[in-house]
Amino acid sequence: MRKILLIGIGPGGPDFMTVQAIDALNRAQVLFLPDKGAEKAELREIREQICRRFIAKPDYRSVTIEIPQRAAATHDYRETVDDWHAQIAARYRRVLIDALPDDGCGAFLVWGDPALYDSTLRILDRLRAEGMDVAYEIIPGISAVQVLTARHGIALNRIGESVTITTGRKLAAMGKVTEDLVVMLDGDETFAKIDAADITIYWGAYLGMADEILIAGKLAEVSAEIQRVRREAREAKGWIMDAYLLRRADDGS
Amino acid sequence: MRKILLIGIGPGGPDFMTVQAIDALNRAQVLFLPDKGAEKAELREIREQICRRFIAKPDYRSVTIEIPQRAAATHDYRETVDDWHAQIAARYRRVLIDALPDDGCGAFLVWGDPALYDSTLRILDRLRAEGMDVAYEIIPGISAVQVLTARHGIALNRIGESVTITTGRKLAAMGKVTEDLVVMLDGDETFAKIDAADITIYWGAYLGMADEILIAGKLAEVSAEIQRVRREAREAKGWIMDAYLLRRADDGS
Numbered sequence: 052m053r054k055i056l057l058i059g060i061g062p063g064g065p066d067f068m069t070v071q072a073i074d075a076l077n078r079a080q081v082l083f084l085p086d087k088g089a090e091k092a093e094l095r096e097i098r099e100q101i102c103r104r105f106i107a108k109p110d111y112r113s114v115t116i117e118i119p120q121r122a123a124a125t126h127d128y129r130e131t132v133d134d135w136h137a138q139i140a141a142r143y144r145r146v147l148i149d150a151l152p153d154d155g156c157g158a159f160l161v162w163g164d165p166a167l168y169d170s171t172l173r174i175l176d177r178l179r180a181e182g183m184d185v186a187y188e189i190i191p192g193i194s195a196v197q198v199l200t201a202r203h204g205i206a207l208n209r210i211g212e213s214v215t216i217t218t219g220r221k222l223a224a225m226g227k228v229t230e231d232l233v234v235m236l237d238g239d240e241t242f243a244k245i246d247a248a249d250i251t252i253y254w255g256a257y258l259g260m261a262d263e264i265l266i267a268g269k270l271a272e273v274s275a276e277i278q279r280v281r282r283e284a285r286e287a288k289g290w291i292m293d294a295y296l297l298r299r300a301d302d303g304s
Numbered sequence: 305m306r307k308i309l310l311i312g313i314g315p316g317g318p319d320f321m322t323v324q325a326i327d328a329l330n331r332a333q334v335l336f337l338p339d340k341g342a343e344k345a346e347l348r349e350i351r352e353q354i355c356r357r358f359i360a361k362p363d364y365r366s367v368t369i370e371i372p373q374r375a376a377a378t379h380d381y382r383e384t385v386d387d388w389h390a391q392i393a394a395r396y397r398r399v400l401i402d403a404l405p406d407d408g409c410g411a412f413l414v415w416g417d418p419a420l421y422d423s424t425l426r427i428l429d430r431l432r433a434e435g436m437d438v439a440y441e442i443i444p445g446i447s448a449v450q451v452l453t454a455r456h457g458i459a460l461n462r463i464g465e466s467v468t469i470t471t472g473r474k475l476a477a478m479g480k481v482t483e484d485l486v487v488m489l490d491g492d493e494t495f496a497k498i499d500a501a502d503i504t505i506y507w508g509a510y511l512g513m514a515d516e517i518l519i520a521g522k523l524a525e526v527s528a529e530i531q532r533v534r535r536e537a538r539e540a541k542g543w544i545m546d547a548y549l550l551r552r553a554d555d556g557s
Binding site: 059061065066067068069070071074128129132164165166167168169170172173187189190191192193194197198200201202204205206207208210211212213214215216217218220221230 | 312314318319320321322323324327381382385417418419420421422423425426440441442443444445446447450451453454455457458459460461463464465466467468469470471473474483
């Protein structure tokens, strides 16, 4: 049986690597490096830096996997994602069979934490469901959520309170904030479209990287600034990854 | 100004330490080791292992801080916690002033991630609010939530869906599960008191440690087993730390 290590590498660079992630890197015979196109070249470069810095044997083998673009979402988001995953799965299957012996061990370097809004795990589950004899092991990594709160110097939860991690799409459907929310995968600047009364935002882009940007304040006061900074940064670099926490004024509950 | 590093050490042992956490350990002149009593001696021992393994200078200085027991919760949970934090803050203030020069740098080794259900950050905020000249820096650590999902081989969120991190107390107030929930700080086995229909539970105790226990299944079918195993383990070791994910059967939404 082939074994795949899903190694969480953290959100922004080699310093987020854990001891067990470094050990896992060194257990793998082949490192698989998904490539999502030109805008993500910088992210691939960080993955390559991590391999060079932490893999003990100098001649480690890496294989780039070209990831197809996702089609624009139709009315059915899950169906769109499902089609996209099917294409990626077909590519993974070929690459795993070509690059690894039957009992070989490979690794994917996964941005952030493999359990949070990453599709690698689901794609391996799909290959297993299709009958492929592949096992996996997950090595947790620091998520962007954790770097966001660390950099802003705040706790994720208030005392004894809940916090919800969600997407821009879900926030748009909610329309307002009734609990503390961390929002990820929001390319549509949904924070600017919701009722801002009594909401504080803690926003961060390129978290943990050299270009990190942080803005915090009352949403009504900083929303326009975040939009401006976000667009300028995306324009300048060609891509952006950002996340934010929305917190209602403490009502004493 | 005194500077305090809040270093997330992960939930269960040295292998969860990140490169930046190890660097931070070595920047600190003094390591502060909170001690919550006999039942947590094992956790203190893990912190000491981490210091011995990762701190380069052999004569590093550590200071144990005795943490008072929290009073049993009254009708007002936040007030109880607030009183308790006030006591801890007074102790921290004395220890920081005694152990660190005015411009010194100390570190707390925080279980899991300093942003998630940990009070160290809040206590330092309290000291600052009281006028103490102290800065802090947060070094994120792997949280028990992440080890829980990694060990069960599952994603934290479903595709495009939200997930809420909450407490046993909040779950008891909800009474039922309407979204995916991670439950922490649940000494009352609240999972056994809610409507179990269509719920799958992924439970873990001592996550990341040698004694780790994992149980997953339909809540109605494994609830009694988890209660039994949980009580036996707590009896045998004298303490337990556990967490779980509750997931409703996929309704296709």
